[in-house]
Amino acid sequence: MPPPNPTKGKAPPPLDYKPISSQYAAAKQAKAASEADHDRHVTLRERQREALEAARKKSYETRWLWTVGFWIWMLCIHLVGIAYFTSGFLLTRLILDEKSICDAPPTLNISSSPIHILPPWKGKGTVDGGCWHPKTFERAVIVLIDALRYDFTVPVGDDAAFHDAFPFMYDAAIRSPNNAFLRPFIADPPTATLQRLKGLTTGTLPTFVDVGSSFSGTAIEEDNLLMQLRDAGKRIVHLGDDTWDALFPGYFEGNLSRPYDSFNVWDLHTVDNGVVEHIFPLMGRTSEWDLLIGHCLGVDHAGHRYGPDHPEMTKKLRQMDTFVRDLAETIDDDTLLIVMGDHGMDSKGDHGGESDEEIESAVWMYSSRSVFGRTKPEFVTPPSTAKTRPVNQIDLVPTLALLLGIPIPYNNLGRPIEEAFSGPAGNSWGNLAAAERTAAAGLKRYQASYFAARNIEQATTPGSPTDLWNQAEDLVLDTKGKNKPDWAAVYSAFAAYQQETLQRCKSLWARFDLKNMILGIVIMALGVVALLVYVSRGEDDDDDIIDDPELDAAEKSLQMQGFKAEGEASPGEDLEKRMVSAALFGALPVLGGGLLQAYLSGVGDYHRGVGFAALTSIATVMVTLFESRETLFRLVPRTLWGWMAVVFTLSQSIGFASNSYTIWEDSILVFFITTFGFVTALFALRLPSLADRYLSIYHSVLFVLLGRLASFSKLCREEQMPYCTSTYYASATSSTSAPWQLAIPFLVVLILPSIVKAYLVPTRSYEGMAPTWISYAFRAGLFMSAVYWALDAVGNGNWIDGIPDKLLKNFSVYTAQTVLSLALVAGTTAFVWAPPCVSIITSATRAGHAQVTVLGYGNAHGARYLLLPLNILGACILLSKPMGGGALALMAWQILSLAEILDLNALTASPIGPVMLAVLGAFHFFTTGHQAVLSSIQWDSAFIPLFTLRYPWSPLAVALNTFAGQIVATTAVPLLVLWKVGPKKKGLLERVSRALGVLVAYYAVEALATMAWAGWLRRHLMLYRVFSPKFMTAAVALLVVDIVGIVVSLAGVRCNTMAISEVFGWAE
Amino acid sequence: MPLIDPVTMSSSIAKGAVAQAQAQAQVQSPSKGKEASWTLLPVQIKQTPAAQAARHSLPALLAALFVFRFDALVTDPVSTMITAIPAVAALQLGYALVCLPVVGSQTAKPGRKPRPGEKNLKKIVNSDGTSPNAPIATLLSLLLTLFSTPLLHAAMVLFGAPALSHTAHTLLCAAHLAVLALFPLFYAHGVDGAAWVALASFRAPLDEPFGGLAGALVGAWLGAVPIPLDWDREWQRWPVTILCGIYGGYLLGRVLGGTVGFGRRLAA
Known part of the structure; x- marks a missing residue:
């Protein structure tokens, strides 16, 4: 027999898999021809083989679909569980539809013969004279400076960029106390603009649910200041932040108002300049409006983008100083000017939570007339910190309503601000007491209807609001009869009533729906149990799937002869199918019944059907699992590794019951990562081969060192102070990167592709598309993200004069878009079409036989799959800022080391692999500059690839930035299973699905634990600071992992198996 | 076609033969590896009355020393740990000299039936001038203990100990761990790879020194557990809890390793 043409085999490896497969087939045929001489027999066998391949492919595709079906069911269970718990946990408040009416003051209903503190005034009961209180101003100008923290407005005297740049308001309050006053203005958390605007106009406390809708505001339907003004025929003009438009659609004078996009945090000036430009002409046309709102966003955006301690912040505050100074000049005698912030900002310029710095804002009122007074002379100097004499933000509502002569909105809980009613001399106690009493009466009326609507009895015990109210009313009666009435005492009595009621309301609205919470926890818990049982199909089963090539060949030939394509099924192959059928069988009747019942009864509780459907479907799935002899007993770990997986998962989740362990989660994860590395290093000594020992120890030590190195990138949360130093940004009060940090992305460009290459070369897998994709495309993407961050720094620091901001922004946004399309669009396409990372060499042996050598055969699955996580990694590195990008590069390196460790120690089937991956994902959530607090969400990442807010891309960019660690970990799950696996391995899909199950189980246990703890500790002091944000982070992370697991990992495995089997034949 | 080589699939018969040989080697080598560690015998405490007395009294003394100095440790960890080091080292030195057989004195019993001629060979090696020498072994062990301290320090940093601050704290903690857990092992096993x-x-089979090491490591690991808690206690100061874990774990491990656990193996 002649040897095959040798020149063909020596040709450079082509990049497309079609040529390889045809080449391979040709080589195979040549070899077959050299061994067998009857051609007819060969063609017959060939045809049989093709039919078998097609049948195996079809069966694989079916199994894949059922597996995906199972994971979609799991996602649904998680969604329903989380939604149920959330609906009971996040505070709800009954919204009352009643509106206040001008000629029906609340003081009317409180007793049969109402006593009035003030004598009747002209126009009483009309908007012209003042509905419930004599009116003071005809119109008002409200300038809302977003994120104006109190200490920005008072002299501090240090070098911070954000101090002493906005002195006008403070100076004016001291210079002419009767014209102006400045006081701290305390926001009720959550400190997001949308919630704050609700509070500032309705006078009620916001509830937590509203946070989710911050991206797209919803109209306020409750009684509020703007509604009262509009109903009284007043004209409202709005300039600036368009959140107002979303909250008050159709309220504003269309021809005068100028709304601006609010979420473009990169843009510091457009909104402010727009407000300044349009407000001054309006000041000369006071007959055309009654309330003018100007909402400036520059300070907030400077905080988000740079952090407070940045020259841009100084500039912004100085601009505001000039603006307010000029505006005050134009104010006439009938106009009230209010300058205020809606919330503060934390030390890095973000907000959303309830730390002191986030809730401390400032309010300043100004009138050109002598109106304001102080009840004590020492009150003239504004407090030096926001801890003294603060005003609640809801207090603005009654104050403004009474000053403008409109009714106080029905749901208001605030009280009038003292300065505005105490008269220039500061002794108009009667006026003050009247205002306070009016507000308190409104509050009492609101309480009565609220309690009636909720069927709650009001307490009448001493010290209760009812008791305090009666005392105050008695005092009014007493005082009214006296010659020299002491209205100050009356004022204090009503103030005490208001404060007590506010406290009661706060605790009342911290009311949870226990039923829903428990149902949510039960659904989650059962879901976790079902997942664990599924996962625990155990290491034993793996041994059943025999990878003996000879056996496979025998099986193949049997199948070929018998020609039974579908007949053969490996154990548990159709488990997913049975489970999905069972889930549907269990869910559909109940879901249908629930919906029907809700429809018939008309209550609208459609969610109940969903909840019970989830429960019944879990039940049927469990029955299926038990039928196929999957039991919980298998879950008890039998090896050290199994125990480690359990300890890492459980101890962490149990620890979330303590605020300390939640706060220090990042350090605990380092501890676990190092523990794993040390144990693998020690156990490597048990490996028989010396080379394996050294390699395993090397990778273990590397794994630990890289983890510890990455742990230096962190962003401390407030509670970690003073034991923590933030390194993610240039300084603790900044949100830009330090110049030295810009070197990190360039280092990543240099090192990371070479590292990846180094992991592929030992298995000869740096073949096929790998060199092009890793050394050129991936590296180019990394280089462009490094360029992006360099440009960003140039823009932030104004390093080069003369470059227009716009040009720079254009250039960097297009760079970012190129990186993302390279990584996600081109990367996915390349991954789908890429040939296996192998090279086929056909040569002649000395004996004259044809010899086919496939370089990279041993890692055919793993090497090719690696391209997919690399693409996702590329996108995440761009969006994670320089420090985070460096941390993610270290994470990728760690994952590769982990894969090697697992392979060397024969742990690929152990749950410890996916659990460590989950730990890595959780850990790198922290190294990429996040914490389990709302304020650490890097909203500005939405504008890395975009100029303006666009759905769904902006939320997607923020999600990729926030959960980069978890996402990269999830996409790497199949890598652990496929690493160093040749093309003839069977049952890979099942193994991947189970490994994914372990990873999801880690996050599901965490979500379940944080959920249970948040529910259990719902009265804990730290609920909103620690437990609630941790629960939200864990729940969202779980859903992200579920989705990425389906959309990326499982889909990736399918593409990968297709491409490998296309070349090497179907083994599955 | 038979597919054999895991890295470069090759159908050549010659390659196949190599792989087969490798596979055979792999089958054999685990048993070899097992043999090496399986022949390691637990360290027997000397049977002298002094040794038996010291084996019980010294742990009690160590425990007493720790309890006695605990308050001082909490108020000033660094200087307390410095002053305690000589005392602890002396106790451990005494323990090693009185109770432990010095390296080389405890000849390995062959685990299987000796083949003819083998015993002779062993005897020759043993009598080849490598007779146990306690003073040299002690000195060497002390030196090794000293050298291993920075390594333990590095390990603690990897576990999350402060990398840049508290260097003295961590180093001293590592020194205590080395003197307690490693020194007796160096004395008993030398540098036998x-x-x-x-x-x-x-x-290795459990015995007093090895039990002490395992206990001290587990104790140190568990000692990190209370650190993050916000109880604001003085004793949560670095590295008091770790040191507590080390001492507690070491003493417990040493006692258990020498009694109930003696000769048992932690893992198969």
Whole structure:
């Protein structure tokens, strides 16, 4: 027999898999021809083989679909569980539809013969004279400076960029106390603009649910200041932040108002300049409006983008100083000017939570007339910190309503601000007491209807609001009869009533729906149990799937002869199918019944059907699992590794019951990562081969060192102070990167592709598309993200004069878009079409036989799959800022080391692999500059690839930035299973699905634990600071992992198996 | 076609033969590795009355020393740990000299029936001038203990100990760990590679020194647990809890390793 043409085999490896497969087939045929001489027999066998391949492919595709079906069911269970718990946990408040009416003051209903503190005034009961209180101003100008923290407005005297740049308001309050006053203005958390605007106009406390809708505001339907003004025929003009438009659609004078996009945090000036430009002409046309709102966003955006301690912040505050100074000049005698912030900002310029710095804002009122007074002379100097004499933000509502002569909105809980009613001399106690009493009466009326609507009895015990109210009313009666009435005492009595009621309301609205919470926890818990049982199909089963090539060949030939394509099924192959059928069988009747019942009864509780459907479907799935002899007993770990997986998962989740362990989660994860590395290093000594020992120890030590190195990138949360130093940004009060940090992305460009290459070369897998994709495309993407961050720094620091901001922004946004399309669009396409990372060499042996050598055969699955996580990694590195990008590069390196460790120690089937991956994902959530607090969400990442807010891309960019660690970990799950696996391995899909199950189980246990703890500790002091944000982070992370697991990992495995089997034949 | 080589699939018969040989080697080598660690014998405490007395009294003394100095440790960890080091080292030195057989004195019993001629060979090696020498072994062990301290320090930093601050704290803590857990092992096993591989991979049979090491490591690991808690207690100060864990774990491990656990193996 002649040897095959040798020149063909020596040709450079082509990049497309079609040529390889045809080449391979040709080589195979040549070899077959050299061994067998009857051609007819060969063609017959060939045809049989093709039919078998097609049948195996079809069966694989079916199994894949059922597996995906199972994971979609799991996602649904998680969604329903989380939604149920959330609906009971996040505070709800009954919204009352009643509106206040001008000629029906609340003081009317409180007793049969109402006593009035003030004598009747002209126009009483009309908007012209003042509905419930004599009116003071005809119109008002409200300038809302977003994120104006109190200490920005008072002299501090240090070098911070954000101090002493906005002195006008403070100076004016001291210079002419009767014209102006400045006081701290305390926001009720959550400190997001949308919630704050609700509070500032309705006078009620916001509830937590509203946070989710911050991206797209919803109209306020409750009684509020703007509604009262509009109903009284007043004209409202709005300039600036368009959140107002979303909250008050159709309220504003269309021809005068100028709304601006609010979420473009990169843009510091457009909104402010727009407000300044349009407000001054309006000041000369006071007959055309009654309330003018100007909402400036520059300070907030400077905080988000740079952090407070940045020259841009100084500039912004100085601009505001000039603006307010000029505006005050134009104010006439009938106009009230209010300058205020809606919330503060934390030390890095973000907000959303309830730390002191986030809730401390400032309010300043100004009138050109002598109106304001102080009840004590020492009150003239504004407090030096926001801890003294603060005003609640809801207090603005009654104050403004009474000053403008409109009714106080029905749901208001605030009280009038003292300065505005105490008269220039500061002794108009009667006026003050009247205002306070009016507000308190409104509050009492609101309480009565609220309690009636909720069927709650009001307490009448001493010290209760009812008791305090009666005392105050008695005092009014007493005082009214006296010659020299002491209205100050009356004022204090009503103030005490208001404060007590506010406290009661706060605790009342911290009311949870226990039923829903428990149902949510039960659904989650059962879901976790079902997942664990599924996962625990155990290491034993793996041994059943025999990878003996000879056996496979025998099986193949049997199948070929018998020609039974579908007949053969490996154990548990159709488990997913049975489970999905069972889930549907269990869910559909109940879901249908629930919906029907809700429809018939008309209550609208459609969610109940969903909840019970989830429960019944879990039940049927469990029955299926038990039928196929999957039991919980298998879950008890039998090896050290199994125990480690359990300890890492459980101890962490149990620890979330303590605020300390939640706060220090990042350090605990380092501890676990190092523990794993040390144990693998020690156990490597048990490996028989010396080379394996050294390699395993090397990778273990590397794994630990890289983890510890990455742990230096962190962003401390407030509670970690003073034991923590933030390194993610240039300084603790900044949100830009330090110049030295810009070197990190360039280092990543240099090192990371070479590292990846180094992991592929030992298995000869740096073949096929790998060199092009890793050394050129991936590296180019990394280089462009490094360029992006360099440009960003140039823009932030104004390093080069003369470059227009716009040009720079254009250039960097297009760079970012190129990186993302390279990584996600081109990367996915390349991954789908890429040939296996192998090279086929056909040569002649000395004996004259044809010899086919496939370089990279041993890692055919793993090497090719690696391209997919690399693409996702590329996108995440761009969006994670320089420090985070460096941390993610270290994470990728760690994952590769982990894969090697697992392979060397024969742990690929152990749950410890996916659990460590989950730990890595959780850990790198922290190294990429996040914490389990709302304020650490890097909203500005939405504008890395975009100029303006666009759905769904902006939320997607923020999600990729926030959960980069978890996402990269999830996409790497199949890598652990496929690493160093040749093309003839069977049952890979099942193994991947189970490994994914372990990873999801880690996050599901965490979500379940944080959920249970948040529910259990719902009265804990730290609920909103620690437990609630941790629960939200864990729940969202779980859903992200579920989705990425389906959309990326499982889909990736399918593409990968297709491409490998296309070349090497179907083994599955 | 038979597919054999895991890296470069090759159908050549010659390659196949190599792989077969490798596979055979792999089948054999585990048993070899097992043999090396399996022959390691637990360290027997000397049978002298002094040794038996010291074996019980010294742990009690160590415990007493720790309890006695605990308050001082909490108020000023660094200087307390410095002053305690000589005392602890002296106790451990005494323990080693009185109770432990010095390296080389405890000849390995062959695990299987000796083949003819083998015993002779062993005897020759043993009598080849490497007779146990306690003073040299002590000095060497002390030196090794000293050298291993920075390594333990590095390990603690990897576990999350402060990298840049508190250097003295961490180093002293590492020194205590070395003197307690490593010094007796150095004294008993010297630099016998096979023995150390067996010890490090936790395949060695339990005895007092090894039990002490395992206990001290587990104790140190658990000692980190209370640190993050916000109880604001003085004793949560670095590295008091770790040191507590080390001492507690070491003493417990040493006592258990020498009694109930003696000769048992932690892992198969």
